[in-house]
Amino acid sequence: MAMRRRLRGQDTIEWAVLIGVVGAALVGMSFYVKRALAGKWRQVGDTFGQGRQYEPGTTSVIKF
Protein backbone atom coordinates (compact mmCIF):
# COMPACT_ATOMS: atom_id res chain seq x y z
CA MET A 1 0.00 0.00 0.00
CA ALA A 2 2.82 2.37 0.95
CA MET A 3 4.67 1.41 -2.23
CA ARG A 4 1.59 2.14 -4.31
CA ARG A 5 1.30 5.59 -2.73
CA ARG A 6 4.98 6.26 -3.43
CA LEU A 7 4.58 5.24 -7.07
CA ARG A 8 1.58 7.49 -7.53
CA GLY A 9 3.70 10.42 -6.43
CA GLN A 10 6.15 9.80 -9.27
CA ASP A 11 5.67 10.71 -12.89
CA THR A 12 3.86 7.87 -14.58
CA ILE A 13 5.74 8.13 -17.87
CA GLU A 14 9.16 8.22 -16.15
CA TRP A 15 8.29 5.16 -14.11
CA ALA A 16 6.89 3.30 -17.10
CA VAL A 17 9.98 4.06 -19.21
CA LEU A 18 12.29 3.01 -16.38
CA ILE A 19 10.49 -0.31 -15.92
CA GLY A 20 10.42 -0.77 -19.70
CA VAL A 21 14.13 -0.12 -20.12
CA VAL A 22 15.16 -2.34 -17.21
CA GLY A 23 12.88 -5.17 -18.37
CA ALA A 24 14.05 -4.89 -21.94
CA ALA A 25 17.71 -4.69 -20.91
CA LEU A 26 17.37 -8.14 -19.39
CA VAL A 27 16.83 -9.42 -22.93
CA GLY A 28 20.18 -7.93 -23.93
CA MET A 29 21.82 -9.49 -20.91
CA SER A 30 20.46 -12.92 -21.84
CA PHE A 31 22.90 -12.87 -24.80
CA TYR A 32 25.87 -12.61 -22.44
CA VAL A 33 24.37 -15.15 -20.04
CA LYS A 34 23.99 -17.62 -22.93
CA ARG A 35 27.60 -17.06 -23.97
CA ALA A 36 28.81 -17.54 -20.40
CA LEU A 37 26.85 -20.79 -20.14
CA ALA A 38 28.20 -21.98 -23.47
CA GLY A 39 31.70 -21.21 -22.22
CA LYS A 40 31.09 -23.23 -19.07
CA TRP A 41 29.86 -26.21 -21.11
CA ARG A 42 32.94 -25.96 -23.29
CA GLN A 43 35.11 -25.90 -20.18
CA VAL A 44 33.37 -29.00 -18.84
CA GLY A 45 33.78 -30.75 -22.20
CA ASP A 46 37.47 -29.89 -22.33
CA THR A 47 37.97 -31.22 -18.81
CA PHE A 48 36.49 -34.58 -19.68
CA GLY A 49 38.02 -34.78 -23.12
CA GLN A 50 41.39 -33.43 -22.02
CA GLY A 51 41.23 -30.76 -24.69
CA ARG A 52 40.75 -33.23 -27.54
CA GLN A 53 37.87 -33.13 -29.96
CA TYR A 54 36.07 -36.06 -31.46
CA GLU A 55 37.07 -36.70 -35.04
CA PRO A 56 35.38 -39.54 -36.99
CA GLY A 57 37.91 -42.14 -38.15
CA THR A 58 40.69 -40.80 -35.97
CA THR A 59 39.34 -40.87 -32.46
CA SER A 60 39.17 -44.38 -31.04
CA VAL A 61 35.93 -45.12 -29.27
CA ILE A 62 35.74 -47.81 -26.63
CA LYS A 63 32.31 -49.34 -26.20
CA PHE A 64 31.48 -50.90 -22.86
Next chain:
Amino acid sequence: MEQRELPVMGSVMVVILALAAWLLVGRLFKSDVVFCRGILQGLAEGNVSVASQIDWERLKAVGVDVGATYRSLTTSQDQQRYQRMFVQKFAEGFRQAGGRLAAFREWRVHAREDDRMIVAADDETKQKTLVFSVSATRPKKLEAIQWQ
Protein backbone atom coordinates in the same frame (compact mmCIF):
# COMPACT_ATOMS: atom_id res chain seq x y z
CA MET B 1 -30.49 32.15 -68.16
CA GLU B 2 -27.10 30.47 -68.70
CA GLN B 3 -25.24 33.71 -68.04
CA ARG B 4 -27.01 34.05 -64.68
CA GLU B 5 -26.10 30.46 -63.65
CA LEU B 6 -22.38 30.80 -64.30
CA PRO B 7 -21.51 33.02 -61.28
CA VAL B 8 -23.61 30.74 -59.06
CA MET B 9 -21.79 27.65 -60.34
CA GLY B 10 -18.46 29.39 -59.80
CA SER B 11 -19.36 30.26 -56.20
CA VAL B 12 -20.46 26.68 -55.53
CA MET B 13 -17.18 25.37 -56.94
CA VAL B 14 -15.15 27.73 -54.76
CA VAL B 15 -17.10 26.68 -51.66
CA ILE B 16 -16.60 22.98 -52.50
CA LEU B 17 -12.87 23.45 -53.09
CA ALA B 18 -12.48 25.43 -49.85
CA LEU B 19 -14.37 22.73 -47.95
CA ALA B 20 -12.22 19.97 -49.46
CA ALA B 21 -9.02 21.85 -48.60
CA TRP B 22 -10.24 22.45 -45.06
CA LEU B 23 -11.11 18.78 -44.61
CA LEU B 24 -7.78 17.66 -46.09
CA VAL B 25 -5.74 19.98 -43.84
CA GLY B 26 -7.82 18.98 -40.84
CA ARG B 27 -7.30 15.32 -41.62
CA LEU B 28 -3.54 15.78 -42.03
CA PHE B 29 -3.25 17.55 -38.67
CA LYS B 30 -5.55 15.09 -36.99
CA SER B 31 -3.71 12.05 -38.30
CA ASP B 32 -0.51 13.01 -36.50
CA VAL B 33 -2.36 13.57 -33.26
CA VAL B 34 -4.22 10.27 -33.64
CA PHE B 35 -0.91 8.55 -34.46
CA CYS B 36 0.78 9.75 -31.23
CA ARG B 37 -2.29 9.16 -29.12
CA GLY B 38 -2.49 5.62 -30.49
CA ILE B 39 1.15 4.96 -29.60
CA LEU B 40 0.73 6.18 -26.02
CA GLN B 41 -2.44 4.15 -25.68
CA GLY B 42 -0.73 1.08 -27.13
CA LEU B 43 2.23 1.47 -24.79
CA ALA B 44 0.00 2.00 -21.77
CA GLU B 45 -2.07 -1.06 -22.64
CA GLY B 46 0.91 -3.24 -23.54
CA ASN B 47 -0.20 -3.59 -27.15
CA VAL B 48 2.90 -4.94 -28.91
CA SER B 49 1.63 -3.93 -32.36
CA VAL B 50 2.65 -0.31 -31.67
CA ALA B 51 6.29 -1.43 -31.79
CA SER B 52 6.23 -1.07 -35.59
CA GLN B 53 5.37 2.64 -35.19
CA ILE B 54 8.47 3.40 -33.12
CA ASP B 55 11.95 4.23 -34.39
CA TRP B 56 13.75 1.98 -31.91
CA GLU B 57 17.25 2.91 -32.97
CA ARG B 58 16.67 6.60 -32.23
CA LEU B 59 14.11 6.40 -29.47
CA LYS B 60 14.62 8.70 -26.53
CA ALA B 61 12.04 8.70 -23.77
CA VAL B 62 11.98 11.28 -20.96
CA GLY B 63 15.76 11.63 -20.98
CA VAL B 64 16.52 7.92 -21.38
CA ASP B 65 18.28 6.79 -24.56
CA VAL B 66 16.22 3.65 -25.17
CA GLY B 67 17.79 3.25 -28.60
CA ALA B 68 21.32 2.90 -27.18
CA THR B 69 20.57 -0.49 -25.63
CA TYR B 70 18.57 -1.50 -28.68
CA ARG B 71 21.48 -0.72 -31.01
CA SER B 72 23.79 -2.90 -28.93
CA LEU B 73 21.66 -5.97 -29.65
CA THR B 74 23.15 -7.90 -32.52
CA THR B 75 20.45 -10.27 -33.68
CA SER B 76 17.01 -9.34 -35.00
CA GLN B 77 15.56 -11.95 -32.67
CA ASP B 78 16.94 -10.12 -29.63
CA GLN B 79 15.79 -6.79 -31.04
CA GLN B 80 12.25 -8.08 -31.44
CA ARG B 81 12.28 -9.48 -27.92
CA TYR B 82 13.57 -6.12 -26.66
CA GLN B 83 10.68 -4.31 -28.38
CA ARG B 84 8.12 -6.72 -26.99
CA MET B 85 9.57 -6.61 -23.49
CA PHE B 86 9.76 -2.80 -23.49
CA VAL B 87 6.10 -2.40 -24.47
CA GLN B 88 4.95 -4.98 -21.93
CA LYS B 89 7.05 -3.56 -19.10
CA PHE B 90 6.05 0.01 -19.99
CA ALA B 91 2.41 -0.97 -19.55
CA GLU B 92 3.25 -2.66 -16.26
CA GLY B 93 5.04 0.45 -15.00
CA PHE B 94 2.26 2.73 -16.21
CA ARG B 95 -0.30 0.69 -14.29
CA GLN B 96 1.88 0.51 -11.17
CA ALA B 97 2.33 4.28 -11.16
CA GLY B 98 -1.44 4.75 -11.39
CA GLY B 99 -1.25 6.31 -14.86
CA ARG B 100 -4.45 7.28 -16.68
CA LEU B 101 -4.68 7.98 -20.38
CA ALA B 102 -7.57 10.34 -19.71
CA ALA B 103 -5.17 12.58 -17.81
CA PHE B 104 -3.57 13.55 -21.13
CA ARG B 105 -5.70 16.23 -22.73
CA GLU B 106 -5.60 18.93 -25.35
CA TRP B 107 -3.85 16.80 -27.96
CA ARG B 108 -2.55 19.05 -30.70
CA VAL B 109 0.11 19.54 -33.36
CA HIS B 110 2.62 21.72 -31.55
CA ALA B 111 5.05 22.38 -34.40
CA ARG B 112 5.97 21.27 -37.88
CA GLU B 113 9.62 21.06 -38.84
CA ASP B 114 11.23 19.96 -42.09
CA ASP B 115 12.06 16.45 -40.93
CA ARG B 116 9.74 15.98 -37.96
CA MET B 117 6.38 16.70 -36.45
CA ILE B 118 5.88 17.71 -32.85
CA VAL B 119 2.64 16.68 -31.14
CA ALA B 120 1.82 17.80 -27.61
CA ALA B 121 -0.62 16.77 -24.88
CA ASP B 122 -1.20 18.33 -21.46
CA ASP B 123 -1.02 16.19 -18.36
CA GLU B 124 -3.57 17.79 -16.09
CA THR B 125 -2.41 15.98 -12.97
CA LYS B 126 1.22 17.06 -13.33
CA GLN B 127 0.52 20.42 -14.98
CA LYS B 128 3.09 19.56 -17.63
CA THR B 129 3.09 19.01 -21.36
CA LEU B 130 4.20 15.74 -22.93
CA VAL B 131 5.79 16.25 -26.33
CA PHE B 132 6.03 13.58 -29.03
CA SER B 133 8.53 13.86 -31.86
CA VAL B 134 7.53 12.02 -35.02
CA SER B 135 9.59 11.66 -38.20
CA ALA B 136 7.99 13.37 -41.18
CA THR B 137 9.32 10.82 -43.65
CA ARG B 138 7.16 7.84 -44.55
CA PRO B 139 6.54 5.57 -42.80
CA LYS B 140 6.35 8.02 -39.92
CA LYS B 141 7.72 6.76 -36.65
CA LEU B 142 7.95 8.00 -33.09
CA GLU B 143 11.46 9.23 -32.28
CA ALA B 144 11.11 10.82 -28.86
CA ILE B 145 8.82 11.47 -25.91
CA GLN B 146 9.74 14.22 -23.49
CA TRP B 147 8.30 16.66 -21.02
CA GLN B 148 8.24 20.31 -21.86
